[in-house]
Each structure stands twice: as structure tokens, then as C-alpha cells.
Amino acid sequence: MTKRPENTSALPLDAILLGDCIAEMARLPNNSVDLVFADPPYNLQLNGELHRPDNSRVDGVDAEWDKLGDFEAHDRFTRAWLTEARRVLKDDGSIWVIGSYHNIFRLGAMLQDMGFWILNDVIWRKSNPMPNFRGRRFTNAHETLIWASKTPKSKYTFNYAALKMANDDLQMRSDWVLPLCTGRERLKVDGRKLHPTQKPESLLYRVLMASTKPGDVVLDPFFGTGTTGAVAKYLGRHFIGCERDPAYAEAAHARIDSVEPAPADAITATQSPREVPRIPFGNLVERGLIRPGELVFDVRRRYSARVRADGSLAADSARGSIHQVAAALQSVPSCNGWTFWHVERQGQSVPLDALRSTLREGQSA
Amino acid sequence: MTKRPENTSALPLDAILLGDCIAEMARLPNNSVDLVFADPPYNLQLNGELHRPDNSRVDGVDAEWDKLGDFEAHDRFTRAWLTEARRVLKDDGSIWVIGSYHNIFRLGAMLQDMGFWILNDVIWRKSNPMPNFRGRRFTNAHETLIWASKTPKSKYTFNYAALKMANDDLQMRSDWVLPLCTGRERLKVDGRKLHPTQKPESLLYRVLMASTKPGDVVLDPFFGTGTTGAVAKYLGRHFIGCERDPAYAEAAHARIDSVEPAPADAITATQSPREVPRIPFGNLVERGLIRPGELVFDVRRRYSARVRADGSLAADSARGSIHQVAAALQSVPSCNGWTFWHVERQGQSVPLDALRSTLREGQSA
DNA sequence: CTTTCCAATGAATCGTATC
DNA sequence: TGATACGATTCATTGGAAA
Numbered sequence: 001m002t003k004r005p006e007n008t009s010a011l012p013l014d015a016i017l018l019g020d021c022i023a024e025m026a027r028l029p030n031n032s033v034d035l036v037f038a039d040p041p042y043n044l045q046l047n048g049e050l051h052r053p054d055n056s057r058v059d060g061v062d063a064e065w066d067k068l069g070d071f072e073a074h075d076r077f078t079r080a081w082l083t084e085a086r087r088v089l090k091d092d093g094s095i096w097v098i099g100s101y102h103n104i105f106r107l108g109a110m111l112q113d114m115g116f117w118i119l120n121d122v123i124w125r126k127s128n129p130m131p132n133f134r135g136r137r138f139t140n141a142h143e144t145l146i147w148a149s150k151t152p153k154s155k156y157t158f159n160y161a162a163l164k165m166a167n168d169d170l171q172m173r174s175d176w177v178l179p180l181c182t183g184r185e186r187l188k189v190d191g192r193k194l195h196p197t198q199k200p201e202s203l204l205y206r207v208l209m210a211s212t213k214p215g216d217v218v219l220d221p222f223f224g225t226g227t228t229g230a231v232a233k234y235l236g237r238h239f240i241g242c243e244r245d246p247a248y249a250e251a252a253h254a255r256i257d258s259v260e261p262a263p264a265d266a267i268t269a270t271q272s273p274r275e276v277p278r279i280p281f282g283n284l285v286e287r288g289l290i291r292p293g294e295l296v297f298d299v300r301r302r303y304s305a306r307v308r309a310d311g312s313l314a315a316d317s318a319r320g321s322i323h324q325v326a327a328a329l330q331s332v333p334s335c336n337g338w339t340f341w342h343v344e345r346q347g348q349s350v351p352l353d354a355l356r357s358t359l360r361e362g363q364s365a
Numbered sequence: 366m367t368k369r370p371e372n373t374s375a376l377p378l379d380a381i382l383l384g385d386c387i388a389e390m391a392r393l394p395n396n397s398v399d400l401v402f403a404d405p406p407y408n409l410q411l412n413g414e415l416h417r418p419d420n421s422r423v424d425g426v427d428a429e430w431d432k433l434g435d436f437e438a439h440d441r442f443t444r445a446w447l448t449e450a451r452r453v454l455k456d457d458g459s460i461w462v463i464g465s466y467h468n469i470f471r472l473g474a475m476l477q478d479m480g481f482w483i484l485n486d487v488i489w490r491k492s493n494p495m496p497n498f499r500g501r502r503f504t505n506a507h508e509t510l511i512w513a514s515k516t517p518k519s520k521y522t523f524n525y526a527a528l529k530m531a532n533d534d535l536q537m538r539s540d541w542v543l544p545l546c547t548g549r550e551r552l553k554v555d556g557r558k559l560h561p562t563q564k565p566e567s568l569l570y571r572v573l574m575a576s577t578k579p580g581d582v583v584l585d586p587f588f589g590t591g592t593t594g595a596v597a598k599y600l601g602r603h604f605i606g607c608e609r610d611p612a613y614a615e616a617a618h619a620r621i622d623s624v625e626p627a628p629a630d631a632i633t634a635t636q637s638p639r640e641v642p643r644i645p646f647g648n649l650v651e652r653g654l655i656r657p658g659e660l661v662f663d664v665r666r667r668y669s670a671r672v673r674a675d676g677s678l679a680a681d682s683a684r685g686s687i688h689q690v691a692a693a694l695q696s697v698p699s700c701n702g703w704t705f706w707h708v709e710r711q712g713q714s715v716p717l718d719a720l721r722s723t724l725r726e727g728q729s730a
Numbered sequence: 731c732t733t734t735c736c737a738a739t740g741a742a743t744c745g746t747a748t749c
Numbered sequence: 750t751g752a753t754a755c756g757a758t759t760c761a762t763t764g765g766a767a768a
Contacts, residue, residue: 058742123490136525137744197741
């Protein structure tokens with residue numbers, strides 16, 4: 001394959017391009033972005049209304065942008081935007097797409113047909129999915145992500161050590177347990193959700209930590225309310241978003257403006273049981289219970305260390321997992337970092353273990 | 366659609382058909398099996414020789430072989446066996462396929478293109494997966510199953526209550542945590558595994574419990590060492606397996622012969638309320654469990670109505686069936702009057718549903 | 731202020747028998 | 750074949766109201 005010239009200088013960095021993603025991507029140079037993350041319309045084909053057993057109506061996805069028509073129309077559209085995304089992607093870059101059974105199989109087959117090389121399919125296991133109200137199928141409790149490099153020979157980025165660190169020193173698996181985007185994180189207008197399918201930041205956090213380096217450029221053709229941009233800014237990555245709907249784009253702007261980036265020295269990736277569900281320390285970071293750069297300390301405040309984005313700690317004389325750093329600072333062979341380290345919450349010292357318990361409640365093995 | 370004639374009598378029940386599955390399925394009558402379970406091959410490595418999925422020999426054995434050509438061969442083979450499986454499947458039957466990211470997207474897209482209607486994609490989350498040795502990807506810790514009915518209108522079997530029962534009274538989700546097939550269950554010859562991808566019986570157990578009834582016929586075009594047959598026999602279902610490797614077929618025979626079926630009364634699925642005989646409300650009145658003129662009320666006593674001799678209810682503003690009046694009073698589209706309305710019996714509020722079940726028990730006894 | 735209870739809600743392809 | 754009526758059916762989490 002002929003290596004195309006890279007042309008990063010002409011890129012509209014950290015910008016939201018208002019318009020159809022195919023037309024907007026067409027204005028970007030060849031071979032210029034490091035990662036594509038795409039959450040395209042699922043083309044759900046919903047007929048009537050659905051009610052819960054208590055007779056309340058389910059607020060389904062009835063947005064016009066999700067109605068792509070039959071399989072043929074869906075495939076035409078998909079091939080068009082994937083073609084542009086592939087052209088803009090660097091040869092050593094990779095792409096993530098997310099979808100449900102309605103569209104993910106067609107997406108995956110088309111990726112293969114276009115020469116992308118599938119690296120993993122990843123399952124987002126939702127810890128709190130919507131039930132199946134009529135009892136006619138299995139609870140639809142997951143969505144599928146496909147991670148693919150541009151070619152079989154691409155030297156794609158995979159921060160193996162960082163992911164392993166974030167997973168309590170176990171290899172990160174292809175199934176990720178993360179909750180839906182609800183509560184304070186969910187953007188609302190007059191008490192109603194602004195976007196029907198806003199993704200949780202924890203999901204993008206893990207995607208970007210896994211497959212980008214600080215300073216990389218992430219292209220999101222279906223930007224929506226800007227989850228990709230918010231997490232990219234937080235983690236010191238650049239973003240380019242395409243969004244057709246001005247209301248979504250405006251909300252994304254405001255949201256991203258309010259993001260405080262994590263400290264630069266905290267986001268560098270690390271170089272290279274059980275009755276209750278195991279919760280890795282990195283989970284607390286990606287779920288926002290602890291910020292990268294935040295200080296942790298022992299109960300007597302003799303030692304302290306800083307949290308890094310991949311779930312490792314950095315102290316003056318030691319780096320590594322919460323357990324390794326605690327042991328090193330005390331010059332003992334081992335130490336349980338969960339009970340050793342504390343953070344300050346509302347003027348109180350709280351052990352990491354207590355934060356972990358809040359995550360455990362409601363998460364099954 | 367023209368309903369094809371069913372022809373179960375000509376079926377080779379509980380048999381292993383030795384030969385290519387496309388040719389063997391071609392000998393089976395239309396519209397004759399209740400379920401298809403298929404674990405198709407996608408790897409090129411068979412018996413030490415490199416083959417394409419359609420069994421054509423591949424000449425060059427380097428990484429530069431024609432990927433697209435390989436996809437085409439795979440798709441041709443897939444369409445051929447799916448076409449036969451679809452023909453043999455009853456209109457109200459359903460199909461399961463299992464695969465990994467190498468083939469599952471092509472399988473799913475083809476199912477959709479052929480008119481199957483996807484009901485769920487299900488994730489088999491392996492509790493003990495093989496680690497990723499090179500650290501270049503996420504640990505591949507799952508496989509994907511697709512469950513689809515023959516058409517969007519199929520009245521497929523789903524034993525909702527049975528699966529809920531098996532899941533601590535929570536509805537079964539689309540992600541299943543099950544271990545690999547290891548230990549005593551794994552068939553071995555001279556200490557080496559006989560089949561490279563033997564599936565665990567627990568997986569088939571859940572599949573058959575979910576989507577078949579006792580006595581149903583299950584067709585497995587890629588029978589291998591007969592996991593489907595073993596579980597089918599155990600659960601009182603019939604099987605038909607196709608297998609072209611005589612060694613696998615022989616091992617499957619021996620394996621299935623040694624299976625002791627579970628007691629017949631133990632394999633009947635938990636009966637769901639949908640399947641019990643319907644009893645009209647008027648029956649309760651004519652049988653004397655409720656007197657004409659008696660007052661019924663909701664559990665909080667916000668609404669009430671009077672029973673009429675013909676089994677209808679009369680409230681201030683509405684008349685009709687127990688369901689219609691309950692719905693009208695609450696201004697909701699529909700309501701189950703059996704659980705909504707109560708009567709007083711020995712100082713207690715008793716739902717009509719409870720009176721009905723006393724009648725049912727008298728019937729069956 | 732704490733605890734408890736109630737209401738709301740999330741990418742959803744979510745009936746069937748009878749007349 | 751289409752209209753009508755019956756009647757089966759929910760989990761985890763959040764947030765606010767109520768006690």
C-alpha cells in the first residue's frame with residue numbers, strides 16, 4: 001500500500017463541524033486523524049407504543065435521524081460515511097463503532113469488506129438496562145463495539161499496560177461492565193433528556209485510554225451532545241466532531257467548555273478472587289469517583305501519592321498500582337492499597353475501599 | 366406467505382447424518398424442525414490442511430492471500446447452508462447461530478438479508494477465557510449468539526417464566542456468564558481434546574430451555590461431538606445432527622448413548638400464566654364465588670364497582686368487563702382487572718385473581 | 731438532618747385468541 | 750383478513766417528597 005502523506009496542520013482541531021458528516025468529512029485531508037469513534041443511527045424499527053406494566057409509556061427513540069429506511073438504504077449510508085472515515089484515518093489509526101443487533105452485524109461485515117481489520121469486538125454490559133416489559137425476549141442488556149485497524153498491517157495504538165493497570169493488574173477483557181448515562185451526567189432540557197442515546201463518559205474514557213495517546217486527534221462523525229469531545233478534552237486528546245443538529249451541537253459546545261482537563265502529568269499512560277464482584281481501582285477513575293491528579297494519602301497523612309488516569313499512583317519515589325506504591329513507600333513487601341489510601345470527601349478522610357463499595361452496590365458478578 | 370405442509374413423520378429423529386450438512390439437510394422435508402442450532406466453522410485450518418469454509422483447497426499459505434475472495438467463499442457457503450436450514454425450519458421456529466468476530470457479523474447480516482428476524486443477540490461471557498498472550502488486544506472473553514425467528518411474524522417459543530425462575534426470579538439477560546467446556550465434560554482421545562471448539566453443555570441447556578418445548582425437534586448442521594444431541598436427549602427433545610467427520614460422529618454417538626434423560630416431569634417448563642386455561646370472570650359469578658351486586662375495589666380503595674349477574678361491572682361512569690371498567694376509571698389504555706379488583710373475604714382484601722386460581726385448582730384436581 | 735417511600739426512566743425492532 | 754377483547758408484564762438507579 002502506498003503511504004499517504006499526513007496532513008495534520010489543516011485540521012480544525014477541537015471543533016464541531018455543523019452539517020452532514022459525509023460532507024463535512026469530505027473537507028478533511030487524507031490520512032490525518034488517529035482515531036475514529038462512531039455511534040451511528042441504529043435504524044431501530046419500532047412500530048406501536050410500548051407500555052410498562054404500570055401503564056406508563058416508554059419514551060422510545062422516535063427521532064427522525066434514526067429512520068434510515070430498509071437494509072439497502074442503511075447499507076448505502078453506512079458505506080458512504082465509512083468511506084470518508086477511512087480516507088481521513090491515518091494508516092496506523094483505528095476505528096471504533098458501536099451498535100446493537102439492529103445494525104452492528106451489517107456494520108461489522110462492511111468494515112471487513114472495506115479492508116478494515118477487526119481487532120476485537122467489545123461488549124458493553126449494562127449494569128442497569130431497561131427490562132423487557134412484555135416478557136417476550138431476553139433483557140437487551142448490552143451493546144456491541146467493534147474495534148478495527150485500518151489495515152491488517154497497521155501499527156495501531158493499544159495501551160496494554162495502562163488498561164491492565166486500570167484493571168487491578170489483570171488483562172482487560174472484551175466485556176466491559178458500565179452503567180447507563182443517567183443522573184447528573186445526562187443532559188436535560190426542562191427536565192427531559194436532550195438526546196435519546198447519550199453515551200456514558202466512562203465508556204469513552206476506556207476507549208480513548210485504550211487506543212489513543214495524549215495529543216492524538218479523535219474524529220466523531222456522529223457527535224451528538226459531545227461525549228467524545230468532553231472525554232477527549234478531559235484526557236488531553238484533540239477532537240473533531242460532526243453534528244447535523246444545531247441544538248445538539250450547541251449543547252455539546254457548552255458541555256465541553258465546562259470540562260476541566262486532567263493534569264497533563266497524570267494522563268500519560270503507564271509504560272510498560274472472589275465472592276463479591278471485583279472492582280478494579282481504574283474503574284473508580286473512569287467512573288469519575290476519583291479524578292486523575294487527585295491526591296491520596298494514608299490515614300495519618302505520612303505518605304501521599306497522585307492518581308493517574310490509568311488507575312496507577314505516582315509518588316516521589318514510586319509508581320505503580322495502589323498496592324505497589326503503598327508497599328514501596330513503607331518499605332514493606334506488600335500492602336492493601338484499598339484500605340491504606342484515603343481521599344478527602346466533604347472534609348473527611350475516606351478510604352478507597354469505601355468508594356469501591358458504593359460502586360459494588362447494585363453491580364452483580 | 367403460503368404455509369408449507371409440515372411433515373414430521375419422515376424425519377430421522379435422534380439420528381446423526383454422516384455427510385456434508387447442505388446435502389444432508391436437502392434430504393429433509395420442508396417446514397419440519399422446531400429449532401436450528403448452528404456452530405458453523407470459520408477457521409481455515411482443518412485437519413492440518415488449509416481449507417476454505419466451502420472446503421475448496423487454498424494454494425498459497427502466506428498472509429497475502431486474497432481476503433476478499435475468502436470472505437466471498439465464506440459467504441457462499443453460509444448462504445447455502447442457511448438456505449437449507451431455513452427451508453427445513455417450521456414457520457414458527459427459530460434459529461441460533463454462534464460465532465466470534467471473525468464470522469458473526471457476516472452471519473448476522475446474512476440472516477437479516479434472508480428474512481430472518483433477529484430476536485436477541487446473546488453474549489456468552491466466558492468466566493475462564495484464554496488470555497491474550499501478546500498483549501496487543503483485549504482478552505477475547507466472549508462469543509456471540511444470534512437468536513432469530515424465521516419471519517417477523519413467527520410465533521416463536523420463549524419460555525420466559527422458566528428462564529426467570531432459573532435466574533433467581535429476575536428476567537434472564539442477554540449476557541450469559543458460563544465457563545468453557547473443560548474437565549470431565551471435555552471429550553479427549555489420548556489426553557488430547559477431540560474437537561477444537563466443543564461447546565459447554567450448560568450453553569446448550571440454556572438455549573434449549575429457552576426456545577424449545579419437550580418433544581421438539583432440534584437440527585444441528587454442524588454436530589461435531591454432539592453437545593446439542595446430548596443436551597436435547599437429556600431435556601426430552603429430539604435432535605437431528607449433520608456431521609461429515611466420522612470420528613466426531615462416532616464420538617457423538619457414544620456420548621449420547623450414555624446420557625440418562627432427566628425425569629419427564631422435571632423437564633416441563635415452569636408454566637406461565639399465558640399457558641393456563643382461560644377462565645371468564647362470569648364463571649366466578651355463576652359458580653358462586655362472587656355474588657351479583659357485590660362491591661369490588663382496587664387495593665387502595667380509590668375506585669369501586671358493582672358486580673352484575675352477567676359478569677360485567679358497573680361503576681358510576683363506566684360499564685363493561687372487569688378490564689374495561691378498570692381501564693376507564695383510571696383513564697389508561699388497558700388494565701388487567703384480575704389483579705386490579707379486589708373483594709373482601711374474612712376481613713381481607715383478596716384479588717379476583719386469587720379467587721380464579723382456587724377455581725383452577727379445583728379443575729385440575 | 732436522617733430515613734423511608736414513591737415516582738420516574740433508560741437505543742425496545744416487547745401479543746394473541748376469537749369472532 | 751381485520752377488528753375486537755382479553756389480560757400479561759419490569760430492573761436498577763436516581764431524585765424528590767414525605768415522615
